Amino acid sequence: MITAPNAADAAASSPEPGGLGAAPAPAVALSPLSPPSSRYRISDAVYEQLSEAIRNLQLPPGTPISEPGIASWLQVSRSPVREAFTRLVDLGLISVVPQVGSQIAPISLREVEEAVFIRTALETSAFQRAIQDSAPDTTVIQRLVDANRRAAEDNDIEAFFDTDEQLHQNVFVLAGMPRLWHVVRGTKMQLDRLRRLNLSLAVLNPELVEEHQQIVDALRDRDEEAGLHVIRTHATRILDVMEMHRTAHP
Amino acid sequence: MITAPNAADAAASSPEPGGLGAAPAPAVALSPLSPPSSRYRISDAVYEQLSEAIRNLQLPPGTPISEPGIASWLQVSRSPVREAFTRLVDLGLISVVPQVGSQIAPISLREVEEAVFIRTALETSAFQRAIQDSAPDTTVIQRLVDANRRAAEDNDIEAFFDTDEQLHQNVFVLAGMPRLWHVVRGTKMQLDRLRRLNLSLAVLNPELVEEHQQIVDALRDRDEEAGLHVIRTHATRILDVMEMHRTAHP
DNA sequence: ATATATCCACTTGTATACTAGTGCGCAAGC
DNA sequence: GCTTGCGCACTAGTATACAAGTGGATATAT
Numbered sequence: 001m002i003t004a005p006n007a008a009d010a011a012a013s014s015p016e017p018g019g020l021g022a023a024p025a026p027a028v029a030l031s032p033l034s035p036p037s038s039r040y041r042i043s044d045a046v047y048e049q050l051s052e053a054i055r056n057l058q059l060p061p062g063t064p065i066s067e068p069g070i071a072s073w074l075q076v077s078r079s080p081v082r083e084a085f086t087r088l089v090d091l092g093l094i095s096v097v098p099q100v101g102s103q104i105a106p107i108s109l110r111e112v113e114e115a116v117f118i119r120t121a122l123e124t125s126a127f128q129r130a131i132q133d134s135a136p137d138t139t140v141i142q143r144l145v146d147a148n149r150r151a152a153e154d155n156d157i158e159a160f161f162d163t164d165e166q167l168h169q170n171v172f173v174l175a176g177m178p179r180l181w182h183v184v185r186g187t188k189m190q191l192d193r194l195r196r197l198n199l200s201l202a203v204l205n206p207e208l209v210e211e212h213q214q215i216v217d218a219l220r221d222r223d224e225e226a227g228l229h230v231i232r233t234h235a236t237r238i239l240d241v242m243e244m245h246r247t248a249h250p
Numbered sequence: 251m252i253t254a255p256n257a258a259d260a261a262a263s264s265p266e267p268g269g270l271g272a273a274p275a276p277a278v279a280l281s282p283l284s285p286p287s288s289r290y291r292i293s294d295a296v297y298e299q300l301s302e303a304i305r306n307l308q309l310p311p312g313t314p315i316s317e318p319g320i321a322s323w324l325q326v327s328r329s330p331v332r333e334a335f336t337r338l339v340d341l342g343l344i345s346v347v348p349q350v351g352s353q354i355a356p357i358s359l360r361e362v363e364e365a366v367f368i369r370t371a372l373e374t375s376a377f378q379r380a381i382q383d384s385a386p387d388t389t390v391i392q393r394l395v396d397a398n399r400r401a402a403e404d405n406d407i408e409a410f411f412d413t414d415e416q417l418h419q420n421v422f423v424l425a426g427m428p429r430l431w432h433v434v435r436g437t438k439m440q441l442d443r444l445r446r447l448n449l450s451l452a453v454l455n456p457e458l459v460e461e462h463q464q465i466v467d468a469l470r471d472r473d474e475e476a477g478l479h480v481i482r483t484h485a486t487r488i489l490d491v492m493e494m495h496r497t498a499h500p
Numbered sequence: 501a502t503a504t505a506t507c508c509a510c511t512t513g514t515a516t517a518c519t520a521g522t523g524c525g526c527a528a529g530c
Numbered sequence: 531g532c533t534t535g536c537g538c539a540c541t542a543g544t545a546t547a548c549a550a551g552t553g554g555a556t557a558t559a560t
Contacts, residue, residue, distance in 0.1 A: 039520095039521085039542095041542095041544095042544070043543080066511065066512085067512070068510090068511085078544095078546085079544050082333075083333075083336055085512095086333055086336050087336065090340060098550095099289070099510095099512055099513080100511065100551085100552060100553080101510085101511055101553095110429065114433070117375065117379075118430070120375065121375035121376075122368065122371050122372075125367065125371035125374070129367075179360065180368070183364070183368065183437070187433070289512095289550095292514070293514090316541065326515090327515040328514095328542095329513075329515065329516090330513080330515095332542085332543095347522095347541090347542085348521080348541085348543070349521040349522050349542055349543080350521090350522060350523080350540095350541065350542080351522090351523095351540085351541055
């Protein structure tokens with residue numbers, strides 16, 4: 001379906017072709033732009049495919065990949081594949097050496113530590129802001145914890161990951177910064193791979209669900225000390241898993 | 251009347267001198283390969299040129315740009331320009347509407363608030379970690395504060411920005427997470443543009459230097475409460491500037 | 501048989517060609 | 531005069547072609 005973008009306000013009445021912004025002392029100042037812009041783009045689809053495949057370890061760390069290979073596999077040209085590669089490289093999910101080849105980025109201890117640090121810092125700050133003025137509405141997040149608990153009991157890994165993600169996202173929603181989640185999600189990819197690796201050989205840890213409940217309780221009671229402590233514990237739990245794997249695997 | 255600054259020459263004839271250290275492929279420690287990867291890439295040069303031009307408001311928010319325009323301006327093909335565009339879009343510095351056009355992203359209140367939140371969260375956490383075990387070595391950062399003070403006294407805006415950047419970066423160094431700075435730097439672009447806008451019509455604020463000194467003092471004395479308070483004040487100061495501009499300009 | 505040099509298949513980086521879609525100018529009709 | 535419709539110039543998205551470089555396999559010489 002072709003969306004009919006309305007008049008995206010006068011771009012410019014520039015008689016000269018290719019208005020290079022070298023001499024525009026008068027600020028053009030067109031404020032609103034890109035309302036829908038939901039045109040289908042192959043590069044987005046490729047990005048989704050690849051990032052999801054990397055995330056769920058369908059493409060394990062270290063797997064060699066090539067632009068023509070992915071292109072022929074997805075029946076597209078190199079251009080959208082290359083664009084997706086660029087974005088994934090910026091996220092640290094793909095490692096590319098110019099004239100040699102590319103591979104799914106290995107799970108780096110340093111990267112994981114950074115991701116844990118970022119996530120802990122942002123989530124604790126979000127928690128503080130969420131309980132800052134008044135007690136937040138915990139009905140939605142409580143439902144997510146319940147769903148998460150059921151998924152753990154049913155050993156439904158996919159549902160567990162899904163609810164867990166929504167749960168942590170909801171913390172940022174309660175903090176009044178819903179869009180911030182997208183920033184976190186980028187750095188969280190590294191951790192997701194590690195957790196997949198963990199759950200592929202272990203079983204869902206009931207302590208995780210319990211900690212989720214404690215976070216919600218702390219939100220409801222506006223208990224800053226307890227909340228921060230649980231969040232820090234919850235986040236650093238990954239590092240133990242990392243160490244466990246590091247001793248077992250290269 | 252196309253003003254073609256040294257950009258074209260720099261990109262076309264001679265390789266960029268020095269600072270490509272912005273986002274080098276990290277010493278990735280991938281097992282079998284990873285030798286040099288220091289091959290000169292045009293797309294990196296284009297990215298540097300554009301991001302710096304956006305940062306220092308040489309390309310003001312709202313300026314319409316196009317891939318062919320930049321390509322002809324820098325005397326390169328669309329491919330590297332498009333790759334740079336992709337990265338800048340991910341950073342929120344360029345806004346592109348598929349079949350319509352692109353422009354330098356306007357400074358969004360929402361984006362600025364997010365950037366402030368992220369920066370505050372990461373910097374406070376870094377501060378806590380820096381003073382966690384023992385008093386950090388503040389000789390380097392103290393020197394940076396002094397240099398920053400001198401730059402402010404001399405009204406040397408460029409030097410002020412440079413030392414200010416190194417100063418905040420050093421907080422992450424003291425926290426033992428030097429690479430984390432690159433993550434912060436991406437989100438900090440939005441704030442940098444705002445600060446440039448501010449300093450273009452105001453003068454360097456001596457309070458900023460004083461706050462820098464207070465942060466270093468708190469680091470030396472391991473005074474968590476004072477440090478966190480100063481960092482929060484220091485970061486949210488931008489929001490006042492934002493509000494000031496928002497009432498003055500659209 | 502071993503060592504060495506050459507070749508080639510493969511990679512990514514860059515340039516160019518083509519496609520689809522959009523807004524504005526301009527001309528034709530009222 | 532004003533309105534309406536068509537076309538053109540411009541955009542970004544995609545596909546393809548070319549260039550530069552690397553590492554391994556193969557063939558040759560010792």
